[in-house]
Amino acid sequence: MTTSYKVKFWGIRTNTRPQQGKKPRVVSHTVRWTVAGREKSSTFKTKGLAESFLSSLRQAAKNGEAFDVETGLPASLMADRDARTxxxxxxxxxxxxxxxxxxxxxxxxxxxxxxxxxxxxxxxxxxxxxxxxxxxxxxxxxxxxxxxxxxxxxxxxxxxxxxxxxxxxxxxxxxxxxxxxxxxxxxxxxxxxxxxxxxxxxxxxxxxxxxxxxxxxxxxxxxxxxxVRFRKARTGGEIDRRAVANPAQVRQLLTAVTYVGRSRGPMMAAMFACMYFGGLRPSEAAGLRRQDCHLPDHGWGLLTLEKTRPESTKRYTDTGQTHEERGLKHRERTATRPVPIPPELVAILREHIATYGVAADGRLFRTASGKPFSGSTVAKVWREARLYALTPDQVASPLAARPYDLRHAAVSLWLNAGVHAPEAAERAGHSVEVMLRVYAKCIDGQREVANQRILAALNS
Incomplete structure:
Protein backbone atom coordinates (compact mmCIF):
# COMPACT_ATOMS: atom_id res chain seq x y z
CA MET A 1 0.00 0.00 0.00
CA THR A 2 1.46 3.36 -1.08
CA THR A 3 0.78 6.23 1.32
CA SER A 4 1.35 9.96 1.32
CA TYR A 5 1.09 12.88 3.72
CA LYS A 6 0.54 15.33 0.86
CA VAL A 7 -3.21 15.96 1.21
CA LYS A 8 -5.26 18.92 0.03
CA PHE A 9 -8.98 19.49 0.69
CA TRP A 10 -11.50 21.36 -1.44
CA GLY A 11 -14.91 22.70 -0.57
CA ILE A 12 -18.02 20.52 -0.71
CA ARG A 13 -19.70 20.55 -4.13
CA THR A 14 -23.50 20.57 -4.30
CA ASN A 15 -24.93 18.47 -7.14
CA THR A 16 -28.25 19.55 -8.63
CA ARG A 17 -30.70 18.25 -11.19
CA PRO A 18 -32.61 20.72 -13.42
CA GLN A 19 -36.40 20.84 -13.18
CA GLN A 20 -38.54 22.39 -15.87
CA GLY A 21 -39.98 25.67 -14.67
CA LYS A 22 -38.49 25.25 -11.20
CA LYS A 23 -35.24 25.83 -9.34
CA PRO A 24 -32.70 23.01 -9.73
CA ARG A 25 -33.22 20.24 -7.17
CA VAL A 26 -30.31 19.33 -4.86
CA VAL A 27 -29.63 15.60 -5.21
CA SER A 28 -26.30 15.05 -3.43
CA HIS A 29 -23.11 16.58 -2.03
CA THR A 30 -19.58 15.61 -3.05
CA VAL A 31 -16.48 15.81 -0.85
CA ARG A 32 -13.32 16.38 -2.92
CA TRP A 33 -9.68 16.15 -1.96
CA THR A 34 -6.32 15.11 -3.39
CA VAL A 35 -3.69 12.67 -2.14
CA ALA A 36 -0.23 13.01 -3.68
CA GLY A 37 -1.82 15.09 -6.43
CA ARG A 38 -4.44 12.44 -7.30
CA GLU A 39 -8.03 13.68 -7.11
CA LYS A 40 -10.47 11.76 -4.88
CA SER A 41 -14.17 12.20 -4.20
CA SER A 42 -17.03 10.73 -2.21
CA THR A 43 -20.70 11.61 -2.67
CA PHE A 44 -23.36 11.78 0.05
CA LYS A 45 -27.13 12.22 0.06
CA THR A 46 -27.12 15.02 2.63
CA LYS A 47 -24.83 17.93 3.33
CA GLY A 48 -24.55 16.89 6.96
CA LEU A 49 -23.06 13.51 6.04
CA ALA A 50 -20.66 15.18 3.61
CA GLU A 51 -19.51 17.68 6.25
CA SER A 52 -19.04 14.88 8.78
CA PHE A 53 -16.90 12.87 6.36
CA LEU A 54 -14.81 15.90 5.41
CA SER A 55 -14.30 16.64 9.09
CA SER A 56 -13.03 13.07 9.63
CA LEU A 57 -10.56 13.47 6.78
CA ARG A 58 -9.30 16.82 8.10
CA GLN A 59 -8.93 15.40 11.60
CA ALA A 60 -6.93 12.44 10.31
CA ALA A 61 -4.61 14.79 8.43
CA LYS A 62 -4.26 16.98 11.52
CA ASN A 63 -3.34 13.90 13.57
CA GLY A 64 -0.51 13.10 11.17
CA GLU A 65 -2.05 10.01 9.60
CA ALA A 66 -0.79 8.83 6.23
CA PHE A 67 -3.37 8.62 3.43
CA ASP A 68 -3.56 5.66 1.04
CA VAL A 69 -2.85 6.92 -2.47
CA GLU A 70 -5.14 4.34 -4.12
CA THR A 71 -8.26 4.82 -1.99
CA GLY A 72 -7.55 8.32 -0.73
CA LEU A 73 -8.41 7.32 2.85
CA PRO A 74 -6.41 7.52 6.06
CA ALA A 75 -5.66 4.35 8.04
CA SER A 76 -8.38 5.12 10.60
CA LEU A 77 -11.06 4.93 7.90
CA MET A 78 -9.55 2.06 5.93
CA ALA A 79 -10.55 -0.48 8.58
CA ASP A 80 -14.20 0.47 8.29
CA ARG A 81 -13.97 0.46 4.52
CA ASP A 82 -12.87 -3.17 4.43
CA ALA A 83 -15.40 -4.35 7.02
CA ARG A 84 -17.64 -6.36 4.66
CA THR A 85 -17.39 -7.80 1.16
CA VAL A 228 -22.52 6.35 -14.02
CA ARG A 229 -24.01 7.16 -17.42
CA PHE A 230 -24.79 3.79 -18.95
CA ARG A 231 -27.90 3.56 -21.10
CA LYS A 232 -29.35 0.82 -23.23
CA ALA A 233 -32.04 1.67 -25.76
CA ARG A 234 -35.25 2.55 -23.99
CA THR A 235 -38.22 0.29 -24.46
CA GLY A 236 -41.79 1.34 -23.92
CA GLY A 237 -42.93 -2.25 -23.41
CA GLU A 238 -45.28 -2.14 -26.38
CA ILE A 239 -46.33 -5.50 -27.75
CA ASP A 240 -45.52 -6.47 -31.32
CA ARG A 241 -48.70 -5.98 -33.34
CA ARG A 242 -47.59 -8.89 -35.55
CA ALA A 243 -48.17 -11.22 -32.58
CA VAL A 244 -51.83 -10.25 -32.24
CA ALA A 245 -54.14 -12.83 -33.80
CA ASN A 246 -57.63 -11.97 -35.02
CA PRO A 247 -60.73 -13.82 -33.74
CA ALA A 248 -60.85 -16.24 -36.68
CA GLN A 249 -57.20 -17.20 -36.20
CA VAL A 250 -57.68 -17.67 -32.46
CA ARG A 251 -60.67 -19.97 -33.01
CA GLN A 252 -58.59 -22.03 -35.46
CA LEU A 253 -55.83 -22.30 -32.86
CA LEU A 254 -58.25 -23.31 -30.08
CA THR A 255 -59.64 -26.03 -32.31
CA ALA A 256 -56.14 -27.20 -33.23
CA VAL A 257 -55.23 -27.51 -29.54
CA THR A 258 -57.83 -30.29 -29.18
CA TYR A 259 -55.92 -32.32 -31.81
CA VAL A 260 -52.70 -32.37 -29.78
CA GLY A 261 -52.17 -35.60 -27.89
CA ARG A 262 -54.79 -38.02 -26.64
CA SER A 263 -55.85 -35.95 -23.62
CA ARG A 264 -53.38 -33.10 -22.98
CA GLY A 265 -54.65 -30.80 -25.72
CA PRO A 266 -58.39 -31.33 -25.08
CA MET A 267 -57.86 -30.74 -21.32
CA MET A 268 -56.00 -27.47 -22.02
CA ALA A 269 -58.30 -26.03 -24.69
CA ALA A 270 -60.60 -24.26 -22.22
CA MET A 271 -57.58 -22.82 -20.39
CA PHE A 272 -56.32 -21.21 -23.60
CA ALA A 273 -59.88 -19.98 -24.26
CA CYS A 274 -59.85 -18.19 -20.88
CA MET A 275 -56.68 -16.36 -21.87
CA TYR A 276 -58.37 -15.06 -25.02
CA PHE A 277 -62.05 -14.56 -24.25
CA GLY A 278 -61.35 -13.42 -20.67
CA GLY A 279 -57.91 -11.85 -21.12
CA LEU A 280 -56.50 -13.92 -18.24
CA ARG A 281 -52.80 -14.26 -17.50
CA PRO A 282 -51.55 -17.88 -17.67
CA SER A 283 -51.06 -17.95 -13.87
CA GLU A 284 -54.63 -16.66 -13.40
CA ALA A 285 -56.03 -19.35 -15.68
CA ALA A 286 -54.00 -21.98 -13.80
CA GLY A 287 -55.55 -20.82 -10.51
CA LEU A 288 -59.15 -20.57 -11.75
CA ARG A 289 -61.62 -22.54 -9.58
CA ARG A 290 -65.21 -23.65 -10.08
CA GLN A 291 -66.31 -21.36 -7.23
CA ASP A 292 -64.83 -18.39 -9.13
CA CYS A 293 -67.11 -18.96 -12.12
CA HIS A 294 -70.68 -17.81 -12.67
CA LEU A 295 -71.78 -19.73 -15.78
CA PRO A 296 -75.47 -19.12 -16.59
CA ASP A 297 -77.41 -21.12 -19.18
CA HIS A 298 -77.76 -18.02 -21.36
CA GLY A 299 -75.93 -14.72 -21.77
CA TRP A 300 -72.73 -13.40 -20.28
CA GLY A 301 -70.99 -15.05 -17.35
CA LEU A 302 -68.57 -13.72 -14.75
CA LEU A 303 -65.18 -14.84 -13.44
CA THR A 304 -64.23 -13.48 -10.02
CA LEU A 305 -60.47 -13.94 -9.97
CA GLU A 306 -58.84 -14.39 -6.57
CA LYS A 307 -56.05 -16.98 -6.82
CA THR A 308 -53.12 -17.40 -9.18
CA ARG A 309 -50.67 -20.27 -9.62
CA PRO A 310 -47.40 -18.85 -10.97
CA GLU A 311 -44.66 -21.33 -11.83
CA SER A 312 -41.09 -21.12 -10.57
CA THR A 313 -38.13 -23.34 -9.67
CA LYS A 314 -38.76 -25.47 -6.57
CA ARG A 315 -35.87 -23.96 -4.65
CA TYR A 316 -37.59 -20.55 -4.67
CA THR A 317 -41.06 -21.59 -3.48
CA ASP A 318 -42.16 -21.99 0.12
CA THR A 319 -43.98 -25.23 -0.63
CA GLY A 320 -41.21 -27.02 -2.51
CA GLN A 321 -43.57 -27.35 -5.50
CA THR A 322 -43.12 -25.71 -8.90
CA HIS A 323 -46.50 -23.93 -8.65
CA GLU A 324 -47.38 -21.83 -5.62
CA GLU A 325 -50.79 -20.39 -4.78
CA ARG A 326 -50.75 -16.63 -4.55
CA GLY A 327 -53.09 -13.65 -4.84
CA LEU A 328 -53.55 -11.44 -7.88
CA LYS A 329 -50.53 -9.68 -9.37
CA HIS A 330 -49.70 -6.32 -7.76
CA ARG A 331 -52.72 -6.55 -5.43
CA GLU A 332 -53.45 -7.37 -1.81
CA ARG A 333 -53.62 -11.07 -1.01
CA THR A 334 -57.40 -10.95 -0.48
CA ALA A 335 -58.21 -8.72 -3.49
CA THR A 336 -60.47 -9.99 -6.29
CA ARG A 337 -61.04 -8.91 -9.90
CA PRO A 338 -64.35 -9.41 -11.72
CA VAL A 339 -64.04 -10.33 -15.39
CA PRO A 340 -67.23 -10.56 -17.50
CA ILE A 341 -66.97 -13.36 -20.08
CA PRO A 342 -68.94 -13.74 -23.33
CA PRO A 343 -71.44 -16.58 -23.90
CA GLU A 344 -68.91 -18.43 -26.09
CA LEU A 345 -66.50 -18.85 -23.16
CA VAL A 346 -69.38 -19.69 -20.81
CA ALA A 347 -70.31 -22.61 -23.07
CA ILE A 348 -66.67 -23.76 -23.33
CA LEU A 349 -66.22 -23.79 -19.54
CA ARG A 350 -69.53 -25.57 -18.92
CA GLU A 351 -68.53 -28.30 -21.39
CA HIS A 352 -65.04 -28.56 -19.87
CA ILE A 353 -66.42 -29.03 -16.35
CA ALA A 354 -68.99 -31.58 -17.56
CA THR A 355 -66.29 -33.57 -19.36
CA TYR A 356 -63.31 -33.39 -17.00
CA GLY A 357 -64.71 -32.27 -13.64
CA VAL A 358 -62.61 -30.23 -11.24
CA ALA A 359 -59.77 -30.87 -8.81
CA ALA A 360 -60.34 -31.42 -5.10
CA ASP A 361 -59.80 -27.71 -4.44
CA GLY A 362 -62.08 -26.71 -7.32
CA ARG A 363 -59.38 -25.92 -9.91
CA LEU A 364 -60.56 -26.33 -13.48
CA PHE A 365 -57.27 -27.02 -15.23
CA ARG A 366 -54.93 -29.76 -14.04
CA THR A 367 -53.28 -33.01 -15.08
CA ALA A 368 -54.79 -36.44 -14.46
CA SER A 369 -52.95 -36.47 -11.11
CA GLY A 370 -54.39 -33.09 -10.08
CA LYS A 371 -51.24 -31.01 -10.57
CA PRO A 372 -51.13 -27.77 -12.61
CA PHE A 373 -49.85 -28.13 -16.15
CA SER A 374 -46.14 -27.27 -16.35
CA GLY A 375 -45.14 -24.27 -18.40
CA SER A 376 -43.01 -26.45 -20.69
CA THR A 377 -45.96 -28.77 -21.40
CA VAL A 378 -48.28 -25.84 -22.13
CA ALA A 379 -45.72 -24.31 -24.49
CA LYS A 380 -45.18 -27.63 -26.27
CA VAL A 381 -48.91 -28.14 -26.87
CA TRP A 382 -49.23 -24.57 -28.17
CA ARG A 383 -46.30 -24.96 -30.56
CA GLU A 384 -47.85 -28.09 -32.03
CA ALA A 385 -51.27 -26.44 -32.34
CA ARG A 386 -49.73 -23.57 -34.32
CA LEU A 387 -48.37 -26.11 -36.82
CA TYR A 388 -51.89 -27.45 -37.35
CA ALA A 389 -53.74 -24.11 -37.48
CA LEU A 390 -51.40 -21.70 -39.26
CA THR A 391 -49.71 -21.51 -42.64
CA PRO A 392 -45.93 -22.10 -42.82
CA ASP A 393 -45.32 -18.35 -43.19
CA GLN A 394 -47.51 -17.63 -40.17
CA VAL A 395 -45.75 -20.33 -38.12
CA ALA A 396 -42.41 -18.63 -38.89
CA SER A 397 -43.83 -15.25 -37.86
CA PRO A 398 -44.48 -13.86 -34.34
CA LEU A 399 -48.25 -14.46 -34.78
CA ALA A 400 -49.58 -15.93 -31.51
CA ALA A 401 -46.11 -17.33 -30.86
CA ARG A 402 -46.76 -17.79 -27.14
CA PRO A 403 -49.88 -18.61 -25.10
CA TYR A 404 -49.50 -15.17 -23.47
CA ASP A 405 -50.18 -13.62 -26.88
CA LEU A 406 -53.81 -14.73 -26.47
CA ARG A 407 -54.12 -12.19 -23.65
CA HIS A 408 -52.56 -9.53 -25.86
CA ALA A 409 -55.05 -10.39 -28.59
CA ALA A 410 -57.93 -10.13 -26.10
CA VAL A 411 -57.03 -6.69 -24.80
CA SER A 412 -56.29 -5.41 -28.31
CA LEU A 413 -59.73 -6.65 -29.41
CA TRP A 414 -61.44 -4.83 -26.54
CA LEU A 415 -59.72 -1.56 -27.41
CA ASN A 416 -60.40 -1.97 -31.11
CA ALA A 417 -64.06 -2.59 -30.30
CA GLY A 418 -64.23 0.80 -28.58
CA VAL A 419 -64.23 -0.38 -24.96
CA HIS A 420 -63.12 2.55 -22.81
CA ALA A 421 -59.56 2.21 -21.54
CA PRO A 422 -60.54 2.29 -17.80
CA GLU A 423 -62.99 -0.60 -18.33
CA ALA A 424 -60.51 -2.61 -20.40
CA ALA A 425 -57.78 -1.96 -17.82
CA GLU A 426 -60.01 -3.16 -14.97
CA ARG A 427 -60.84 -6.38 -16.78
CA ALA A 428 -57.20 -7.04 -17.64
CA GLY A 429 -55.83 -6.10 -14.21
CA HIS A 430 -53.70 -3.25 -15.60
CA SER A 431 -53.46 0.41 -14.76
CA VAL A 432 -54.83 2.66 -17.50
CA GLU A 433 -51.33 4.12 -18.03
CA VAL A 434 -49.84 0.67 -18.65
CA MET A 435 -52.81 -0.30 -20.81
CA LEU A 436 -52.37 2.63 -23.18
CA ARG A 437 -48.57 2.40 -23.25
CA VAL A 438 -48.48 -1.33 -23.99
CA TYR A 439 -51.42 -1.64 -26.38
CA ALA A 440 -51.61 1.79 -28.04
CA LYS A 441 -49.97 0.58 -31.26
CA CYS A 442 -52.36 -2.37 -31.55
CA ILE A 443 -55.52 -0.25 -31.85
CA ASP A 444 -56.34 -0.58 -35.55
CA GLY A 445 -57.84 2.31 -37.49
CA GLN A 446 -56.60 5.12 -35.27
CA ARG A 447 -54.62 6.72 -38.10
CA GLU A 448 -57.61 6.71 -40.46
CA VAL A 449 -59.90 8.19 -37.80
CA ALA A 450 -57.33 10.89 -37.06
CA ASN A 451 -56.96 11.70 -40.76
CA GLN A 452 -60.72 12.10 -41.17
CA ARG A 453 -60.93 14.39 -38.16
CA ILE A 454 -58.06 16.56 -39.44
CA LEU A 455 -59.72 16.84 -42.88
CA ALA A 456 -63.01 17.80 -41.28
CA ALA A 457 -61.27 20.51 -39.29
CA LEU A 458 -59.41 21.82 -42.34
CA ASN A 459 -62.61 22.02 -44.38
CA SER A 460 -64.74 23.60 -41.66
Missing part, protein backbone atom coordinates in the same frame (compact mmCIF):
# COMPACT_ATOMS: atom_id res chain seq x y z
CA UNK A 86 -19.83 -7.77 -1.72
CA UNK A 87 -20.30 -11.51 -1.40
CA UNK A 88 -21.33 -11.12 2.25
CA UNK A 89 -23.62 -8.20 1.41
CA UNK A 90 -25.38 -10.19 -1.34
CA UNK A 91 -25.97 -13.15 0.97
CA UNK A 92 -27.30 -10.83 3.69
CA UNK A 93 -29.55 -8.98 1.22
CA UNK A 94 -31.16 -12.20 -0.02
CA UNK A 95 -31.67 -13.39 3.57
CA UNK A 96 -33.42 -10.11 4.43
CA UNK A 97 -35.62 -9.97 1.31
CA UNK A 98 -36.50 -13.68 0.97
CA UNK A 99 -39.45 -13.92 3.44
CA UNK A 100 -41.26 -10.98 1.80
CA UNK A 101 -40.73 -11.93 -1.87
CA UNK A 102 -42.70 -14.12 -4.26
CA UNK A 103 -40.98 -17.11 -5.83
CA UNK A 104 -40.48 -15.36 -9.19
CA UNK A 105 -39.07 -12.30 -7.42
CA UNK A 106 -36.64 -14.53 -5.53
CA UNK A 107 -35.58 -16.14 -8.79
CA UNK A 108 -35.03 -12.76 -10.48
CA UNK A 109 -33.13 -11.41 -7.49
CA UNK A 110 -30.72 -14.33 -7.26
CA UNK A 111 -30.28 -14.52 -11.05
CA UNK A 112 -29.16 -10.88 -11.08
CA UNK A 113 -26.83 -11.30 -8.09
CA UNK A 114 -25.29 -14.38 -9.69
CA UNK A 115 -24.08 -12.03 -12.45
CA UNK A 116 -23.14 -9.11 -10.19
CA UNK A 117 -21.13 -10.83 -7.42
CA UNK A 118 -18.52 -12.52 -9.71
CA UNK A 119 -17.79 -9.12 -11.29
CA UNK A 120 -16.94 -7.45 -7.97
CA UNK A 121 -13.89 -9.58 -7.16
CA UNK A 122 -10.12 -9.26 -6.98
CA UNK A 123 -7.92 -10.98 -9.52
CA UNK A 124 -6.91 -13.89 -7.29
CA UNK A 125 -5.44 -17.12 -8.68
CA UNK A 126 -7.60 -20.22 -8.96
CA UNK A 127 -10.76 -18.49 -10.21
CA UNK A 128 -13.35 -21.19 -10.98
CA UNK A 129 -15.08 -21.42 -14.34
CA UNK A 130 -17.99 -19.02 -14.87
CA UNK A 131 -20.63 -21.77 -14.84
CA UNK A 132 -19.26 -23.16 -11.56
CA UNK A 133 -19.37 -19.72 -9.92
CA UNK A 134 -22.93 -19.30 -11.16
CA UNK A 135 -24.00 -22.67 -9.76
CA UNK A 136 -22.26 -21.94 -6.45
CA UNK A 137 -24.30 -18.77 -6.07
CA UNK A 138 -27.66 -20.00 -7.38
CA UNK A 139 -27.64 -23.47 -5.84
CA UNK A 140 -25.90 -22.72 -2.56
CA UNK A 141 -24.67 -19.30 -1.44
CA UNK A 142 -27.73 -17.22 -2.36
CA UNK A 143 -30.20 -19.62 -0.76
CA UNK A 144 -31.29 -19.44 2.90
CA UNK A 145 -29.26 -21.77 5.09
CA UNK A 146 -32.09 -24.29 5.49
CA UNK A 147 -32.44 -24.65 1.69
CA UNK A 148 -28.80 -25.28 0.89
CA UNK A 149 -27.87 -28.81 -0.24
CA UNK A 150 -26.05 -31.09 2.15
CA UNK A 151 -23.50 -32.41 1.42
CA UNK A 152 -22.04 -29.73 -0.84
CA UNK A 153 -20.30 -30.73 -4.07
CA UNK A 154 -16.51 -30.26 -3.71
CA UNK A 155 -16.27 -27.90 -6.71
CA UNK A 156 -19.15 -25.79 -5.34
CA UNK A 157 -17.46 -25.60 -1.93
CA UNK A 158 -14.20 -24.51 -3.56
CA UNK A 159 -16.01 -21.85 -5.58
CA UNK A 160 -17.66 -20.45 -2.46
CA UNK A 161 -14.32 -20.28 -0.63
CA UNK A 162 -12.80 -18.46 -3.61
CA UNK A 163 -15.66 -15.93 -3.67
CA UNK A 164 -15.28 -15.31 0.06
CA UNK A 165 -11.56 -14.60 -0.38
CA UNK A 166 -11.74 -12.66 -3.65
CA UNK A 167 -14.84 -10.53 -3.11
CA UNK A 168 -14.19 -6.78 -3.07
CA UNK A 169 -15.13 -4.61 -0.09
CA UNK A 170 -18.59 -3.06 -0.36
CA UNK A 171 -17.11 0.45 -0.54
CA UNK A 172 -15.08 -0.48 -3.61
CA UNK A 173 -18.08 0.53 -5.75
CA UNK A 174 -17.42 4.15 -4.79
CA UNK A 175 -14.86 3.83 -7.59
CA UNK A 176 -17.29 4.01 -10.50
CA UNK A 177 -15.22 1.72 -12.70
CA UNK A 178 -16.64 -1.19 -10.68
CA UNK A 179 -20.20 0.05 -11.13
CA UNK A 180 -19.67 0.34 -14.87
CA UNK A 181 -18.22 -3.19 -14.96
CA UNK A 182 -21.42 -4.51 -13.34
CA UNK A 183 -23.65 -2.63 -15.77
CA UNK A 184 -21.68 -3.97 -18.71
CA UNK A 185 -22.03 -7.51 -17.34
CA UNK A 186 -25.79 -7.38 -16.81
CA UNK A 187 -26.23 -5.96 -20.31
CA UNK A 188 -25.02 -9.29 -21.74
CA UNK A 189 -26.47 -12.78 -21.85
CA UNK A 190 -24.50 -15.82 -20.68
CA UNK A 191 -23.27 -16.42 -24.23
CA UNK A 192 -21.83 -12.90 -24.44
CA UNK A 193 -24.46 -11.48 -26.79
CA UNK A 194 -26.53 -8.42 -25.92
CA UNK A 195 -29.38 -9.02 -23.48
CA UNK A 196 -32.85 -7.64 -24.08
CA UNK A 197 -33.39 -4.16 -22.69
CA UNK A 198 -36.11 -5.46 -20.37
CA UNK A 199 -33.69 -8.07 -18.95
CA UNK A 200 -31.01 -5.44 -18.40
CA UNK A 201 -33.48 -3.15 -16.65
CA UNK A 202 -34.70 -5.90 -14.31
CA UNK A 203 -31.15 -6.75 -13.24
CA UNK A 204 -30.24 -3.09 -12.89
CA UNK A 205 -33.18 -2.64 -10.52
CA UNK A 206 -31.81 -5.44 -8.34
CA UNK A 207 -28.36 -3.82 -8.34
CA UNK A 208 -29.94 -0.48 -7.41
CA UNK A 209 -31.87 -2.06 -4.52
CA UNK A 210 -28.75 -3.78 -3.15
CA UNK A 211 -26.84 -0.49 -3.27
CA UNK A 212 -29.71 1.27 -1.48
CA UNK A 213 -29.65 -1.52 1.13
CA UNK A 214 -25.92 -0.88 1.64
CA UNK A 215 -26.64 2.84 2.10
CA UNK A 216 -29.36 1.98 4.61
CA UNK A 217 -26.88 -0.15 6.59
CA UNK A 218 -24.25 2.59 6.50
CA UNK A 219 -21.92 0.53 4.30
CA UNK A 220 -22.07 3.24 1.62
CA UNK A 221 -22.50 6.97 2.01
CA UNK A 222 -24.60 7.29 -1.18
CA UNK A 223 -25.72 5.17 -4.11
CA UNK A 224 -22.90 5.36 -6.70
CA UNK A 225 -25.15 4.08 -9.49
CA UNK A 226 -26.39 7.61 -10.13
CA UNK A 227 -22.89 8.75 -11.08
Missing amino acids: WYALAVDYVRAMWPHAAAKTRAGMTEALAVIVPVLVKDLPGRPEADVLRRALLEYALLPADRRPDPVEPQIARAVRWLEAASLPVRAVEDTKHVRAVLEAIALKLDGTAAATSTYRRKRVVFHHVLEYAVELGELSANPLHK
